[in-house]
Amino acid sequence: MKKFLCIVLFISVAIACKSTSAVSTKLDNKTERILKGNFTMTAVDFPGSDFLNVTSFYIADSKCFVGSDWSFVSNNNKGEMALTSLSTSCKEFSSPITWYLNKDGKFVLKIINDYKAKEVNNGFVLDIINVTESSFQLVDQINVAGQTKDITYSFQRK
Template identity: 70%
Template sequence: MKKTLFTLLLLTAFISCKSTSSTVSTNLDNKTERMLKGDWTLTSVNYPNSAYFKVNSFNIEDSKCFVNSNWSFVSNNNKGEMSLNNVSSDCKNFSSPITWYINKEGNFVLKIINDYKAKEVNNGFVLAVRNVTESSFNLIDTINVAGQTKNITYTFQRN
């Protein structure tokens, strides 16, 4: 039992979200961007073994705190906003402007701006965008858990 607990604690220490690399394509997928225009709610976050470890999403908060967060995407200027309005005392409230785009490789590139100008923010996140419909879509993040690649799926529903 102690060995299992130690292994779980060790796994938690190795979990992190990845940041963008410096060479992300900026050739835009305008059609998909237009489909995401509007207001969305992140309705679920799923990943393997989620009962055993926590994932800190976007270097902000535990991934489960993002459930019911609100996201707004403006496609003509690639700006928007995201906000966590959690009723749980374990989660903090957070709100920030964002910049985003979808490139032709199917990557959703996101910068969380906070109190800065977009050009002053040097890091961000690259997630795969999948299953885009008029009413829903998924963002897939890839993380490293103790040397193994795992996917986190963020599911969005249109408001």
Template identity: 70%
Template sequence: MKKLSIIYLFVFMIIGCKSTSVTNTKLDNKTERMLKGNWTITAVNFAGSEYLKVNSFNIEDSNCFIGSNWSFISNNNEGEMALNNPSTDCKDFSSPITWYVNKDRNFVLKIINNHKAKDVNSGYILRLNNVTENSFELIDKINVAGQTKDITYSFQRK
């Protein structure tokens, strides 16, 4: 009986210590299907944007993402993003991406950029907001003078 109690205690501890990491939660397949397709970022907003520059996704200034094109494939959680605004001083950039939406409405993004997805160990967790058939927002957290602020990327369906 004592061995059985120890086994139950061990099983209880394993179940009780289950990870609640953002990357380990269940997927929101319905929302992922809503995002399937081609999108353009129409605006990037954050407090102090008229005075500050933010390097988005460690790629380029946040304003360079306005007009960028994104494609999301929901059945394999892959896609592509491309910055190609010829009217600005921004560099061109494109990369395959992997992405998914979890049940907590977090959008988890990896920018692959000439690597295999399994070799990319870093990514971004953004909050998904205001999802409709033709628009949605991704909200990231940035540090501005020691304070955490939101930066909002507004997407429109192409």
């Protein structure tokens, strides 16, 4: 009987200590279908944006993303993003992406570049707000002088 209780206790502890993922992978397919298509990033807004430089997605200054083209394919959660040089201080950049929307209202993004998606171990988890058939916004959090502030990326359907 003691062995049986020990085994039950061990299994209970093992189940209770099961690790959980920090990001839900359950999909919000309805919203994903709304995002299917081609979009242009029309604005990047955050407190102090006139005075501060923020590197977005570890790629370039946030201002360089204004005018960037993004495509989202909802049936396989792939797409592409491309920065076109509107300024001499901005470099051109393009990359395949993978993305999905989870049931927690988070937009999960991986910039693949020259790798396979499964080889990319980091990505971005952003809030998605104001979703319509023609536009949406992604919101990330940044550290500005020791304070957490929102940076908002606005997209418009092409």
